[in-house]
Amino acid sequence: MHEWALAEAVIKTASQIAEKEGLDNVSEVNIRLGELQQVDIEIFKFALSQLKAPKLEKAQFNIRRDEAKLRCRVCSYEWTFSSVELDEEAREAVHFVPEIAHAFMKCPQCGSPDFEVVSGRGVWIESVKGVKRHG
Amino acid sequence: MVDPRIPLISERLREIRRVIAVSSGKGGVGKSLVASVLALTLAKKGYKVGFFDTDFTSPSSHIILGVSNIQPEEMNGIVPPTVHGLKYMSIIYYAGDRASPLRGAEFSNALIELLAVTVWGELDFLIIDMPPGISDATLDVLRLIKKAEFLVVTTSSRLAFETVRKFIDLLLELNVPVLGVIENMKMTNSDFIRKETEEKGIKFWGEIPFDKNLEESIGDVERLLNIEFGKALERMIGEKIDLN
Numbered sequence: 188m189h190e191w192a193l194a195e196a197v198i199k200t201a202s203q204i205a206e207k208e209g210l211d212n213v214s215e216v217n218i219r220l221g222e223l224q225q226v227d228i229e230i231f232k233f234a235l236s237q238l239k240a241p242k243l244e245k246a247q248f249n250i251r252r253d254e255a256k257l258r259c260r261v262c263s264y265e266w267t268f269s270s271v272e273l274d275e276e277a278r279e280a281v282h283f284v285p286e287i288a289h290a291f292m293k294c295p296q297c298g299s300p301d302f303e304v305v306s307g308r309g310v311w312i313e314s315v316k317g318v319k320r321h322g
Numbered sequence: 323m324v325d326p327r328i329p330l331i332s333e334r335l336r337e338i339r340r341v342i343a344v345s346s347g348k349g350g351v352g353k354s355l356v357a358s359v360l361a362l363t364l365a366k367k368g369y370k371v372g373f374f375d376t377d378f379t380s381p382s383s384h385i386i387l388g389v390s391n392i393q394p395e396e397m398n399g400i401v402p403p404t405v406h407g408l409k410y411m412s413i414i415y416y417a418g419d420r421a422s423p424l425r426g427a428e429f430s431n432a433l434i435e436l437l438a439v440t441v442w443g444e445l446d447f448l449i450i451d452m453p454p455g456i457s458d459a460t461l462d463v464l465r466l467i468k469k470a471e472f473l474v475v476t477t478s479s480r481l482a483f484e485t486v487r488k489f490i491d492l493l494l495e496l497n498v499p500v501l502g503v504i505e506n507m508k509m510t511n512s513d514f515i516r517k518e519t520e521e522k523g524i525k526f527w528g529e530i531p532f533d534k535n536l537e538e539s540i541g542d543v544e545r546l547l548n549i550e551f552g553k554a555l556e557r558m559i560g561e562k563i564d565l566n
């Protein structure tokens with residue numbers, strides 16, 4: 188996913204969670220980031236720092252990377268995304284739409300494109316921590 | 323755990339006045355052609371129009387529009403390029419002409435991803451070319467695009483309508499606005515589809531005859547708008563559609 192769009196999504200969602208949980212000041216946002224998203228963490232962090240919303244000014248963004256693992260539905264072979272050599276075009280495409288991996292990759296053992304992403308897909312906000320509002 | 327892409331979607335669609343999903347339930351009835359020509363006709367009338375091909379496993383609207391060698395721009399997301407006056411978004415920018423075999427959950431993820439990153443800006447209409455079927459794409463559009471209205475395409479065949487009928491019933495049951503039904507590739511005088519549609523309390527938009535000039539017009543937008551197919555659809559749009 189595009190870094191700036193992702194940062195926007197995270198800020199917006201973290202603000203909503205803070206609102207719902209009655210947090211005035213958010214100190215920490217814990218994010219799990221799937222490797223398949225092919226996000227450039229430096230750009231993502233920079234985008235987060237530029238987009239900070241009122242309640243998130245002092246927030247620290249902790250990003251945990253989730254390794255992308257794939258499993259063939261036909262022969263059950265498992266492999267990691269990082270073990271596959273993809274050209275620039277494919278990487279770029281997977282970055283924008285991770286499911287496109289199905290157009291560019293095949294099971295290294297049996298050649299099937301029918302594989303599942305066991306881990307390393309998507310972006311999740313695991314928790315938002317901060318100081319509760321008084322009263 | 324929260325998926326931050328979902329809240330972003332409503333933000334991305336905020337400045338769009340109407341979303342029309344051209345759908346059917348049934349395959350091969352002319353959804354992509356109707357969606358493309360609908361979008362082109364609205365743009366020609368001066369509306370701001372976006373066009374989104376959600377048939378990720380077998381996109382075809384780029385062939386109808388004669389699109390090649392274009393890419394979206396990156397600007398706080400993905401800005402779709404303008405093609406024949408339409409802001410046009412398709413998976414082909416990423417998959418090229420490769421097959422992308424996707425299962426249901428994977429289709430959903432790709433749809434969420436594209437809805438979350440695409441920056442449409444202000445639009446009068448967003449036209450969606452839907453894949454066939456009553457399952458994933460329909461349910462996802464219902465879940466993710468709350469303001470979607472459905473324009474249903476069928477052929478005159480009772481076999482096609484058998485599926486289309488179920489599709490319409492599902493939409494009605496869910497209280498989703500059904501704009502109308504278009505009977506495409508009409509070759510006889512039967513009023514079976516019109517009657518069935520009106521019995522359900524849905525607007526019958528009209529008929530598009532089987533047009534033998536259609537095939538050779540694919541990829542040529544000006545021709546598409548000027549053959550019988552385009553003219554028939556233009557008349558319906560003139561009568562049935564405005565911004566309200």
Ligand SMILES: Nc1ncnc2c1ncn2[C@@H]1O[C@H](COP(=O)(O)OP(=O)(O)OP(=O)(O)O)[C@@H](O)[C@H]1O
Binds near residue numbers: 346351354533
């Ligand atoms: N009115 C018409 N006259 C003649 N041919 C038509 C007409 N409408 C559609 N067709 C032809 O029927 C075929 C199917 O059209 P189209 O691809 O638009 O259908 P679809 O519903 O989008 O299909 P799918 O379910 O595969 O997405 C095409 O070859 C198209 O040229």
Ligand SMILES: [Mg+2]
Binds near residue numbers: 354355382451453
């Ligand atoms: Mg189609």
Ligand SMILES: [Zn+2]
Binds near residue numbers: 299
């Ligand atoms: Zn395999």
